Amino acid sequence: MRIELWFDxxxxxxxxxxxxxxxxxxxFEHRDEVELIFKxxxxxxxxDSTKGKDINQIIADKYHVSYAQAxxxxxxxxxxxxxxxxNIRFDLFxxxxxxxxxxxVHYAAGQGKNLELIxxxxxxxxxxxxxxxxxxVLFQLTKDLGVDLTHFQSQYENGTLSSQVQxxxxxxxxxxxxxIPHFIIDGKYVISGAQSPDYILNALNxxxxx
Numbered sequence: 001m002r003i004e005l006w007f008d009x010x011x012x013x014x015x016x017x018x019x020x021x022x023x024x025x026x027x028f029e030h031r032d033e034v035e036l037i038f039k040x041x042x043x044x045x046x047x048d049s050t051k052g053k054d055i056n057q058i059i060a061d062k063y064h065v066s067y068a069q070a071x072x073x074x075x076x077x078x079x080x081x082x083x084x085x086x087n088i089r090f091d092l093f094x095x096x097x098x099x100x101x102x103x104x105v106h107y108a109a110g111q112g113k114n115l116e117l118i119x120x121x122x123x124x125x126x127x128x129x130x131x132x133x134x135x136x137v138l139f140q141l142t143k144d145l146g147v148d149l150t151h152f153q154s155q156y157e158n159g160t161l162s163s164q165v166q167x168x169x170x171x172x173x174x175x176x177x178x179x180i181p182h183f184i185i186d187g188k189y190v191i192s193g194a195q196s197p198d199y200i201l202n203a204l205n206x207x208x209x210x
Contacts (some may be wrong), residue, residue, distance in 0.1 A: 001034050001207060006041040006172050006182040008119075009098045009132060012077045012088060015122045016194035017181035019084050024200035030208055038114060039168040040102040041180045045095050055093045080194070081126075092129030101132050103161035108147045116145050 005021070007014035009148040025031050038127040050058050074184030101121055102170045108117045120141060131137060143149060157159050172182070183191040183200075185207040191200060 004037045004184045006039040008043045013194045014181045020197045023046050023197035029205050040165040046097045055090050088126045096132045102165045106164040113147045
């Protein structure tokens with residue numbers, strides 16, 4: 001069974017979605033037959049217009065709502081995270097470009113370390129204020145997970161990794177995906193958003209037995 005998941009590191013719903021998928025898979029009887037395929041989808045939230053603003057103001061500006069409304073929404077996300085064991089700290093959250101993080105994930109996939117890296121980066125972004133544009137910090141974090149970065153620089157410079165990110169995003173465009181997280185299970189079932197673990201488990205069972 002293949003589960004494709006389009007995501008971005010500055011998307012709190014993606015952090016929630018990946019965690020809820022993890023919880024669903026813990027209860028899925030055929031977990032050992034599942035292949036997780038992660039697909040890049042850059043939200044591109046970082047720009048000159050977002051510099052110096054906290055996430056509440058950025059969301060308020062983006063969706064034309066009040067600061068109080070944006071904060072209330074983020075507070076609800078924090079509570080949703082708490083319910084599944086995540087400690088989401090929007091007060092530490094940094095809005096930055098995510099291309100390098102996605103390229104590192106594609107590289108780590110070649111060593112079977114992409115899931116570990118994704119979870120570590122999510123944790124860093126949403127609980128520790130990780131700066132995704134700090135190359136040295138990201139490289140060290142990746143190496144700490146046992147990823148050999150010997151060939152990363154050459155693949156980074158020749159555009160191999162960037163092309164992989166672009167390919168994921170072009171595929172999303174062709175499929176009409178315009179929001180994340182977005183799951184496709186065995187090409188049969190689509191889940192959009194951070195649905196509950198039980199909802200995801202039900203979809204997994206339906207897809208498996210179809």
